[in-house]
Amino acid sequence: MTKTVLIVYAHPEPTSLTRQFVIETIATLEQQGHTVLQSDLYGMNWKATFDQHDFPDRVDNDRLSFVQESGHAYSSGQQTRDVIAEQQKLLAADAVIFHFPLWWFGMPAILKGWVDRVFAYGFAYGYKGQGNRYRYGEGMLKGKRALLSVMAGGPAEEYSARGINGPLEELLFPITHGMLFFPGMDALPTHAVYGTGQLSKTIVEKEIAAWQRRLKHLFDEKPIPFRHQNGGDYQQNILAKHIAADKEGITAHIDN
Amino acid sequence: MTKTVLIVYAHPEPTSLTRQFVIETIATLEQQGHTVLQSDLYGMNWKATFDQHDFPDRVDNDRLSFVQESGHAYSSGQQTRDVIAEQQKLLAADAVIFHFPLWWFGMPAILKGWVDRVFAYGFAYGYKGQGNRYRYGEGMLKGKRALLSVMAGGPAEEYSARGINGPLEELLFPITHGMLFFPGMDALPTHAVYGTGQLSKTIVEKEIAAWQRRLKHLFDEKPIPFRHQNGGDYQQNILAKHIAADKEGITAHIDN
Numbered sequence: 001m002t003k004t005v006l007i008v009y010a011h012p013e014p015t016s017l018t019r020q021f022v023i024e025t026i027a028t029l030e031q032q033g034h035t036v037l038q039s040d041l042y043g044m045n046w047k048a049t050f051d052q053h054d055f056p057d058r059v060d061n062d063r064l065s066f067v068q069e070s071g072h073a074y075s076s077g078q079q080t081r082d083v084i085a086e087q088q089k090l091l092a093a094d095a096v097i098f099h100f101p102l103w104w105f106g107m108p109a110i111l112k113g114w115v116d117r118v119f120a121y122g123f124a125y126g127y128k129g130q131g132n133r134y135r136y137g138e139g140m141l142k143g144k145r146a147l148l149s150v151m152a153g154g155p156a157e158e159y160s161a162r163g164i165n166g167p168l169e170e171l172l173f174p175i176t177h178g179m180l181f182f183p184g185m186d187a188l189p190t191h192a193v194y195g196t197g198q199l200s201k202t203i204v205e206k207e208i209a210a211w212q213r214r215l216k217h218l219f220d221e222k223p224i225p226f227r228h229q230n231g232g233d234y235q236q237n238i239l240a241k242h243i244a245a246d247k248e249g250i251t252a253h254i255d256n
Numbered sequence: 257m258t259k260t261v262l263i264v265y266a267h268p269e270p271t272s273l274t275r276q277f278v279i280e281t282i283a284t285l286e287q288q289g290h291t292v293l294q295s296d297l298y299g300m301n302w303k304a305t306f307d308q309h310d311f312p313d314r315v316d317n318d319r320l321s322f323v324q325e326s327g328h329a330y331s332s333g334q335q336t337r338d339v340i341a342e343q344q345k346l347l348a349a350d351a352v353i354f355h356f357p358l359w360w361f362g363m364p365a366i367l368k369g370w371v372d373r374v375f376a377y378g379f380a381y382g383y384k385g386q387g388n389r390y391r392y393g394e395g396m397l398k399g400k401r402a403l404l405s406v407m408a409g410g411p412a413e414e415y416s417a418r419g420i421n422g423p424l425e426e427l428l429f430p431i432t433h434g435m436l437f438f439p440g441m442d443a444l445p446t447h448a449v450y451g452t453g454q455l456s457k458t459i460v461e462k463e464i465a466a467w468q469r470r471l472k473h474l475f476d477e478k479p480i481p482f483r484h485q486n487g488g489d490y491q492q493n494i495l496a497k498h499i500a501a502d503k504e505g506i507t508a509h510i511d512n
Contacts, residue, residue, distance in 0.1 A: 012307055013320040048304035048365045051268055064269040066357075067409065067453060101322075105434035106362060109304045109369030116365050132410070136420060153323065154388070155493075161504035162495040164392060164485060166429060170506050174427050178361035197323060229420060237411075239418040248417035250426050251505060 002033040003219060006093035010100040010111040012042035017151050017196050017204065022099050024208050025149075028215045037089045041110045047082065048113030054080055071121035071129075079120065086118040095145040095218055096185070101196070102152045105171045115179055124183040132237070135182055137228035142184030145218065148172060149191045149211070156194040168192055169224075173250045177226055186223035225255040258289040259475060262349035266356040266367040268298035273407050273452050273460065278355050280464050281405075284471045293345045297366045303338065304369030310336055327377035327385075335376065342374040351401040351474055352441070357452070358408045361427045371435055380439040388493070391438055393484035398440030401474065404428060405447045405467070412450040424448055425480075429506045433482055442479035481511040 007025055011018035022038075029036050039046075047053075055069040057078040073079045079087075090096065100111050107115075119125065124141070127134040152159065152168070159168040169176070169190055176187040191214055193199075193207050214221075227233040233243045233255070244252040263281055267274035278294075285292050295302075303309075311325040313334040329335045335343075346352065356367050363371075375381065380397070383390040408415065408424070415424040425432070425446055432443040447470055449455075449463050470477075483489040489499045489511070500508040 015319055016321075042305075042307065046305075048369060049298075049302075050359075050364065050366075051298065063271055065272075103306070103372050104368075104375065104438075105430035106368065108306065109365045109372050110306075112360075112362065112368045113304060113365030116359050119360065158493050160494065162508060164490055164493040164495075164509070165434065166506040166509060167504070170426075171430050171434070173422060174361035174430070178421065178427070182360075234420055237414050237420040238416065239420075248423070249505070249507060250422040252418060253420070253422060 002035065003094040004035040004037060004092050005029050005218070006037045006039065006089045006096045008039040008041065008096065008098050008111070008114065010041045010098075010108045010114075016101075017193065017199070018099050018101055020204070020208065021149055021151075021193075021211060024212060025097060025099070025215060028212050029218075032216070037093060039086060039089065039114070041114060044082075046110055046114060047117070048110045050113060050116040054083065054117060056080070067121055067126075071126060074120040074122040075129075083117050083120070086114065087120070087123055090118070090141060090144075093144060095147065097147045097149060097218075099149045100151070102150045102192075105165065107175065119179070119183065127183070134184075135229050136177075136226065137181060137184060138230060139182070139184035144185045145188060145223065146176075146180040146185040147188040147191065147218065148175065150193075151196045152192055152194045153197050154194065156192075159192070159194065170250060176224060177250070177253060181224075181226045187226070188218075188221055188223050227253050227255050258291065259350040260291040260293060260348050261285050261474070262293040262295065262345045262352045264295040264297065264352065264354050264367070264370065266297045266354075266364045266370075272357075273449065273455070274355050274357055276460070276464065277405055277407075277449075277467060280468060281353060281355070281471060284468050285474075288472070293349060295342060295345065295370070297370060300338075302366055302370060303373070304366045306369060306372040310339065310373060312336065323377055323382075327382060330376040330378040331385075339373050339376070342370065343376070343379055346374070346397060346400075349400060351403065353403045353405060353474075355405045356407070358406045358448075361421065363431065375435070375439065383439070390440075391485050392433075392482065393437060393440060394486060395438070395440035400441045401444060401479065402432075402436040402441040403444040403447065403474065404431065406449075407452045408448055408450045409453050410450065412448075415448070415450065426506060432480060433506070433509060437480075437482045443482070444474075444477050444479050483509050483511050 009022045026036050055073050059072045127139045157163050158165045161167055172190055180187040265278050282292050311329050315328045383395045413419050414421045417423055436443040
């Protein structure tokens with residue numbers, strides 16, 4: 001069955017490895033018959049900073065509360081056009097792929113600003129106006145898949161279990177768990193290319209081939225098994241005593 | 257002895273809790289005789305997106321490589337004025353305090369964009385033009401202290417050792433370890449205020465008093481004991497076998 005996939009990417013250089021991957025993503029998915037939507041953040045000149053201009057019609061003109069104004073703008077249809085367009089793409093998508101270079105162990109600011117602005121109250125949090133009731137596996141984006149494709153300058157070993165940077169998937173937990181699984185998406189294990197500053201043409205070709213193979217399983221791969229907030233593993237949003245009883249920290253939220 | 261402290265903050269609303277903390281920081285530090293420098297990112301209309309405009313004099317006009325152009329701009333004195341000014345403040349500071357609301361478990365985009373743009377090659381990475389030789393405890397910013405003051409909407413329990421969001425300090429590891437300790441700064445344990453959406457005036461006063469007390473120890477508090485890259489705990493940037501032998505993941509990089 002054909003699906004719709006949204007690609008959100010954050011690199012301005014058309015010949016960069018990030019953009020080469022984007023081109024491959026589009027080609028591979030279209031070849032499979034899928035519909036591809038794109039958000040080329042640099043190309044769109046995406047406004048990164050979340051500020052008063054996101055709220056043309058304020059509840060409170062004297063004091064800016066982001067949560068309050070976000071909820072009001074979303075529920076009253078007063079969001080800015082660029083934000084509405086991105087939300088509509090997200091709603092249309094069966095899967096979302098993010099392509100970006102890893103800058104300081106996270107997203108480039110332009111992509112973080114996409115999340116800050118698009119993930120509105122009522123849309124990605126405060127679902128159904130019920131605070132934190134629907135979250136981590138439930139929410140507006142439930143049933144969709146999400147996949148990070150990151151380009152890291154450093155070598156793979158430095159992102160390994162005992163590598164000096166910390167394991168990549170733990171560094172990205174605030175994104176996979178906190179931004180993607182939070183509003184309901186199933187986050188797949190991150191796809192990374194390492195040592196991107198000095199890859200030979202041969203290695204680039206191998207990496208692209210590996211990515212094409214991976215993409216073919218976009219809809220049947222097993223997501224990261226994050227525990228669902230309302231699935232019985234938590235009591236008042238704390239891990240229940242019998243769950244991962246000997247563990248604490250971010251990895252305890254993965255049901256391995 | 258009087259010191260110089262840089263405060264970098266990211267909230268546009270003057271009456272927000274973030275900004276109330278900023279006011280207290282300035283008052284408390286000045287009362288102690290310290291010199292306070294400020295970077296009010298919203299007030300400065302800080303450019304969040306790192307792009308071609310950061311490199312007015314390019315090495316390569318055909319292809320944009322951020323690392324290459326960052327290194328060239330830094331070493332040849334061709335950086336933009338706003339970036340140079342921030343680097344000079346960092347160099348003048350004995351400590352840097354970051355005040356920001358926690359948005360999606362990380363920095364607001366405007367602050368991430370401050371790091372993306374100001375932490376140039378040759379300044380915060382690629383120190384002395386020697387790639388990753390000086391890093392994690394060594395580098396241009398060695399000897400300075402850094403402290404995050406974050407405002408979290410959710411309750412403290414959800415950020416506890418087994419809370420559903422993950423422990424706050426682990427979520428912020430990409431910042432404390434990856435952005436602050438990386439170029440040499442000693443990162444102090446994060447100061448957080450939780451449940452910021454619904455604090456009574458009494459609680460706010462208590463939180464501000466706690467922050468004032470904490471600030472008095474800015475220069476004698478013990479930093480997070482991150483392991484130094486070149487201190488003997490790593491072999492080729494992997495934890496040596498005898499170090500934290502039973503551990504892996506981000507917490508293994510803390511020498512508790």
